Amino acid sequence: MVTIDHFNLRSFDLNLLIAFDALMSEGNVTKAAKRLKIQQPAMSHSLSTLRALLQDDLFIRVGQVMQPTARARSLAVPVRQALRQAQLALSGGLDFDPAFEERTFRIAMSPEIELLLMPDLTARLRKLAPGIKLLARVFPYEAMEPSLEDGSIDLAVGCTYTKTSRRSFEPLYDSQFACCFNPALLNLPTPVSLDAYLAAEHATISQNETLQGCIKDALEIAGVELNVVMACPGYMSVLSAAQVSPVIATVPSRIARRYGTLLGLEVSPLPVSLSFPPVNMVWAQHADGDAANIWLRQQIRNIVASLEVAE
Template identity: 35%
Template sequence: MGAPASDLNLWVVFDQLMRTRQVSRAALALGLSQPAVSNALARLRRQLGDPLFVRTPTGMQPTPRAEAMAPAVREALARLQEAGQAQAAFEPTHSTREFRLGLSDIGEIYFLPPLMQHLAAQAPGIRVSTLRQPSAQMAEALAGGQLDLAIGLLPQLQRGFYKRQLFDQRYVCLMRSGHPLANAPLSAEAFEAAEHLRVLAEGTGHGQVDEALARHGLRRRVRLSVPHFVAVGHLLAGTDLLATVPERLAQALQGPFGLVQLPVPAPLPAAAISLYWHARQHQDPANRWLRATLAARFGAPAGPPA
């Protein structure tokens, strides 16, 4: 239509002047000042080499060129408005979108069963896949769109990403229900004398348990070290090992594996579990819906620390 694409706002002013035929009424409708509308019209006149509107006793009357352009301008603006409304609309009940989540094995155990139950009832066409990214590549995967969201204790994503905390969780000591230490408060001496299963959990903050224990003068006699949490239930159910794990993982494992949890005999700091997403996904309606769904299902109201 002659004007640069960056001057779309000029065509909005043009369309409003065609509707109102008055600078003051156009300014009021657009929430602009009268000088701003006049300046926009002046820019269009220079770009198109035509007066476009001529002041008369009955208002701003369009020139023949303005009259000829008006239908195309109105249609183009309507199409843009429709496109914006389509972007703003996300219907989970009819969507077949696949969401890609960055989750640790703890996240898969804790988040996925209730999330999939919710989706089955509320958004049956939506699919979910999880990707296990090395910590060094997590930021790149979110920025590049390979991941829609990441969930967990991810200190490497503190800068350059949006974050919404879901909950704080304590660490607890987990063991089989028939363990000799299962039926009494766990003392520091008994904790140090027992044999432990240690989960290193590279790329998350969960690997810092030994450092936190050491600050309170406690050491673990580590008999077995594994790089992930997925086998913890099986390993504890068949041994007399103890494991210091996040509380919500313990809750998920207790019933299926016949385990019990006891407080760790030291005030370990709580782990902040959060949602993380990149700026490119911040306004995406589907991503916003999933973030709100996860926050409603798993978020905890603010309260005193545990």
């Protein structure tokens, strides 16, 4: 257990940590001052004091943005975590009322979840919680756990997220894929046969250096090789490519039904069985009992349930 040096902490104005966190978030002195509802000279004074106390520039102006130094970056996570824990401790006894809450939920999402969840979650919150805003963020897998721990994100939803000793998770649904194509450009029967599927050119989603992207492992397990001629990180780009090109887009079934049909694409079951991990919802264990996080998780469950009913 680390002993708290109350004397030294007493001589340090802890409000400076709030100013530091605001500057890290906004990257601009004026915006940080506005966020804290103080005047710009007061924020500039806080920055000058921090620089003197920590003997580092902390933020260097590059154009209109204040870029954090290496020292500032090293402080960002522990400072955010300390402020987050203080906020949770102070608000722990208060009731969470979504109708009057004013805050921003930050959610890490895979591209599939972003398309399926964000429209309906936005509509739901506008009715139930008009003061709550949403910020969807794409996080590398290795950065997700520290971001959950320090409060940079409140929740993560995706197919690669799993349980560890410091985070909880809940399966939302099993991933299933379908294929989409423009019947005016590809004369294929529906459902698409295996021979036709293998003979066609393909568009897939990829967030790495491979053309096969997120379906690479599933294809290898199934012993199938596709002629992928286009890959990109967003599903709408993949579907749009299928709309104007004679290619087959292999995408999650829910994406195909919701967006493929809007683009005039024919939707067919995959003629080959591919295995994918389930979509999970993940949160830091210290947020297990946080009323706001509990409420947000329930809204996501409700939306997933409504999507299943619509199918």
